Amino acid sequence: MSKLEDRFPNKRVLITGATTGFGEALAYQLAARGWKVAVTGRKLDAVKRTAKKVTELGGTGLGLRLEVREKDQWEAVHKALDKAWGGIDILVNNAGVADANSFDKMDDAAWDNLMSTNLDGVINGCRTYSPDMCRNKSGYILNVASVAGLLAFPEMANYNVSKAGVIGLSETLCAELSRFNIGVTVLCPAGFRSSLADNAARDGRAIADSSTGRAVKADIDNGRHTSETVAAFAIEEMEKGNLYSIPQLEYRLVWMLKRLMPNTFYKTVGWLYRNQLGPFAN
Structure with missing residues (x-):
């Protein structure tokens, strides 16, 4: 295992959604290791605040507004970082x-918002920067998905589909880009202590209104992992060059079980869900 700094001595990283939660924690941990961190997000005041702290922690912070759904904004960020x-x-x-609701209660807006941000935003980022990495025969892509994309529990159809898409994209790029010495890791955490649920509620998506959403909220509130521990785990996984990265041991075991007995797994999930037992208990 080699340090990221050994592989990338210029130490330049762009993080989307870097003003809260995991993104912010990752920005600060890389700052402490002397990285140049491009902090991006929708709100310019939060972007500037986070970029300032990156510099205070020993890195070089550069704040740039970025709505990941907009290709023209990706191009503007690309030009700014090329220049800087x-x-x-x-x-x-x-x-x-995030979102959590039964499939029949999801309207077009719920699908469009989740897919355009969670999946199209990742595609836009990869399409913007993979050509540069291929030309340079160097680079690394960390795509943040979710264990939801691996396990596809009920009442999270749009979220599951968007994150499964990120996993599928990451698997494809891992193979395609390997010939250019480009690494790919897809981070698949379960709920951890962060602002994810609060942000969803603020945006009108109360994930705790569904049984699966309540299970996710319980992970967020009571789990031992935080944004900081997940960020540290992600850095270590990139240094190992692992494609799949699941911070929580219990979910690594559940994923293994699903892969070994997929039909039995989903029959069991369906039975638990129908009877409101286990993680789906009210």
Whole structure:
């Protein structure tokens, strides 16, 4: 295992959704290691605040507004970072939103918002920066998905589909980009202590209104992992060069069980859900 700094001595990273939660924690941890961190997000005041703290912690912070759904904004960020740093070494596609509801209650807006941010935003980032990395024969992409994309529990159809798409994209890029010496990791955490549920509620998506959402909220409130521990785990996984990165041991075991006995797994999930037992208990 080699340190990221050994592989990327210029130490340049772009993080989407870097003003709260995991993205912010990752920005600060890389700042402490002397990285140049492009902090991006929708709100310019939060972007500037986070970029300032990056610099205070020993890195070089550069704040740029970025709505990941908008391709023209990606191009503007690309030009700004080319001018400032000559490009980046690591792209972290972290920006995302959460939702939890039954499939029949999801309207077009619920699907469009989740897919455009969680999946299209990641695609836009990869399409913007993979050509540069291929030309340079160097780079790393960290795509933040979710264990939801691996397990697909009920009452999270739009979220599951968006995150499964990120996982599928990451698997494809891992193979395609390997010939250019580009690494890919897809981070698949379960709920951890962060502002994810609060942000969803603020945006009108009360994930705790569904049984699965309540289970997720319980993970967020009571789990031992925080934004900081997940960020540290993600850095270690990139240094190992692992494709799949699942911070919580219990969910690594559940994923293994699903892969070994997929039909039995989903029959059991369906039975638990129908009877409101286990993680779906009210």
